[in-house]
Amino acid sequence: MIFWLSNSATALVSVKLRQLRFSLLHGAGNTALSMVFVSPRTISKAATLRDSILFLLSLVAMLWLVLRGAGQMDYSWHWQRVPGYLFTLEEGRFIAGPLLQGLGMTLAITSISMVVAGLIGLLTALLRLSASPVGRGLSRIYLEIIRNTPLLVQIFCFYFIMAPILDIGRMTTAVLALSLFEGAYASEIFRAGILSIHRGQWEACHSLGLTRWQGYRHVILPQAIRRIMPPLTSQAISLIKDSSLVSTIAVYELTMQGRAIIADTYLSFEIWAVVACIYLVLTVSLSILANTLKRRVHGAT
Amino acid sequence: MPLLPETNNLGFDRENMVKMRNVCKTYVGGVVALDHFSLDVRRGEVLVIIGPSGAGKSTLLRCLNGLELIDSGSIVIDGIPLDKNEANQLAIRRKIGMVFQSFNLFPHLSVQENINLAQRLVQKKSPAQANTITRDLLHRVGVLDKAMRYPDELSGGQQQRVAIARALALYPKIMLFDEATSALDPEMIGEVLDVMRNLAAEGMTMLVVSHEMGFAREVSDRVVFMEQGRKVEEAASAKFFSQPRQARTREFLSQIL
Numbered sequence: 001m002i003f004w005l006s007n008s009a010t011a012l013v014s015v016k017l018r019q020l021r022f023s024l025l026h027g028a029g030n031t032a033l034s035m036v037f038v039s040p041r042t043i044s045k046a047a048t049l050r051d052s053i054l055f056l057l058s059l060v061a062m063l064w065l066v067l068r069g070a071g072q073m074d075y076s077w078h079w080q081r082v083p084g085y086l087f088t089l090e091e092g093r094f095i096a097g098p099l100l101q102g103l104g105m106t107l108a109i110t111s112i113s114m115v116v117a118g119l120i121g122l123l124t125a126l127l128r129l130s131a132s133p134v135g136r137g138l139s140r141i142y143l144e145i146i147r148n149t150p151l152l153v154q155i156f157c158f159y160f161i162m163a164p165i166l167d168i169g170r171m172t173t174a175v176l177a178l179s180l181f182e183g184a185y186a187s188e189i190f191r192a193g194i195l196s197i198h199r200g201q202w203e204a205c206h207s208l209g210l211t212r213w214q215g216y217r218h219v220i221l222p223q224a225i226r227r228i229m230p231p232l233t234s235q236a237i238s239l240i241k242d243s244s245l246v247s248t249i250a251v252y253e254l255t256m257q258g259r260a261i262i263a264d265t266y267l268s269f270e271i272w273a274v275v276a277c278i279y280l281v282l283t284v285s286l287s288i289l290a291n292t293l294k295r296r297v298h299g300a301t
Numbered sequence: 302m303p304l305l306p307e308t309n310n311l312g313f314d315r316e317n318m319v320k321m322r323n324v325c326k327t328y329v330g331g332v333v334a335l336d337h338f339s340l341d342v343r344r345g346e347v348l349v350i351i352g353p354s355g356a357g358k359s360t361l362l363r364c365l366n367g368l369e370l371i372d373s374g375s376i377v378i379d380g381i382p383l384d385k386n387e388a389n390q391l392a393i394r395r396k397i398g399m400v401f402q403s404f405n406l407f408p409h410l411s412v413q414e415n416i417n418l419a420q421r422l423v424q425k426k427s428p429a430q431a432n433t434i435t436r437d438l439l440h441r442v443g444v445l446d447k448a449m450r451y452p453d454e455l456s457g458g459q460q461q462r463v464a465i466a467r468a469l470a471l472y473p474k475i476m477l478f479d480e481a482t483s484a485l486d487p488e489m490i491g492e493v494l495d496v497m498r499n500l501a502a503e504g505m506t507m508l509v510v511s512h513e514m515g516f517a518r519e520v521s522d523r524v525v526f527m528e529q530g531r532k533v534e535e536a537a538s539a540k541f542f543s544q545p546r547q548a549r550t551r552e553f554l555s556q557i558l
Contacts, residue, residue: 201405201407203368203399203401203405204401204405204407206366206367206368206394207366207394207398207468208394208418208419208468208471209391209394209419209423210418210422210423218422219407223407223408223409226409
């Protein structure tokens with residue numbers, strides 16, 4: 001019963017998250033996508049109202065189910081204990097609790113991994129598009145291995161096999177595993193972006209006597225990166241969510257801290273709900289940031 | 302004021318700028334674009350290439366600056382052989398400016414940055430040096446007021462004039478025009494042709510693929526009519542239009558004139 005309930009609670013959060021992400025990523029005038037999906041402007045007011053009511057109703061129904069389930073198993077809520085795990089104030093001084101410390105760790109891991117994954121992705125994409133058979137072969141092997149094995153297994157392989165060999169810590173292992181995993185997906189995004197740039201741009205570069213590298217650096221990549229901002233943002237959001245898996249190798253990030261608190265206190269509902277909300281705030285902020293950036297550069301679409 | 306530095310304006314120096322011998326090019330899939338094609342272009346000459354679509358006109362230009370690799374034959378540009386040597390390829394590209402049917406301006410850069418880019422990267426000019434040349438060229442092609450605009454804010458004719466300025470910024474010795482006016486609205490063709498006409502008057506060596514017969518008759522020194530990768534007829538432009546020798550040429554001219 002507990003499992004079912006906690007599942008339904010996370011499902012609720014993830015449904016909401018997906019809706020928010022959808023509207024944030026695709027709703028705000030992405031021309032390519034609004035041709036495929038119905039543009040928000042073409043939906044009538046009545047339909048919008050009906051959808052909103054349906055959404056609220058299902059939200060209420062879910063909430064009722066959760067509360068009823070909790071009531072049936074005599075779950076007593078202890079929300080008042082939650083803030084203490086976020087932060088405490090001692091003599092007016094702010095002291096981060098385990099959840100905020102975990103958030104800090106999650107932010108550190110994901111931000112480093114994002115940069116490394118971006119670099120790996122770009123490098124792999126350039127290798128795959130290069131004339132060198134060795135480069136193409138290597139990047140292909142890397143992609144196939146990473147994309148056809150589960151991330152959790154990759155994390156364990158790194159932790160139990162690579163880490164002792166290379167003598168690296170848990171944090172480095174986590175960053176390495178996440179970067180290599182997300183980098184493989186990022187490289188496909190980069191490759192698609194580079195290939196989407198019209199052939200004429202390359203021809204103009206060649207005819208002006210630019211070298212291949214100069215063409216990439218000054219003409220092709222600046223255009224490609226603007227074009228792939230939405231899928232890259234999605235990938236960054238995946239990275240944030242996937243980072244919870246490194247809790248399995250005892251890296252004290254947000255999920256691990258949540259698990260530790262629950263092991264002590266049995267506050268499963270409250271803590272998981274709060275943890276999910278923190279992830280939600282992170283991912284939604286990232287979407288908003290990406291959209292703001294996108295609107296500020298010229299020729300983004 | 303000339304569009305070009307004086308070194309390009311050596312009217313008496315008539316050696317070959319372009320020397321093509323028996324060039325063959327077959328595309329993947331078996332389409333023969335050039336079939337044992339030979340061509341000489343003298344310094345300062347304006348050559349117009351005409352022919353039906355699929356005749357290999359664009360391929361001819363694209364082979365000259367190495368955008369397409371030739372299967373056999375030889376190409377020598379201003380004394381430099383176009384071969385597998387990458388240094389030679391780059392040297393040749395830097396001697397040749399190319400203007401495309403679809404402009405191919407860089408959409409993420411302003412007009413001024415479009416023209417500065419190769420000066421900065423290829424010629425290693427300082428921003429100030431590049432700006433001076435860029436603004437001078439923009440003034441001469443009549444779009445100086447658009448220097449800070451982006452390509453998508455310009456009309457087709459303005460974009461093509463910027464593209465010509467971009468190619469000229471590297472002081473090329475040869476200019477290739479690949480159907481430069483074909484994508485333009487009729488009322489904008491004139492402004493681009495005017496720029497090309499001035500360039501020809503200043504002694505630039507030009508190879509022009511075009512359907513503008515008026516331009517060919519008035520500006521060019523020589524016309525080549527090609528079909529299926531072969532030269533059907535080649536003559537001085539006055540003679541080409543008044544007394545075409547081949548029946549196929551007469552047929553083609555009667556259809557488009």
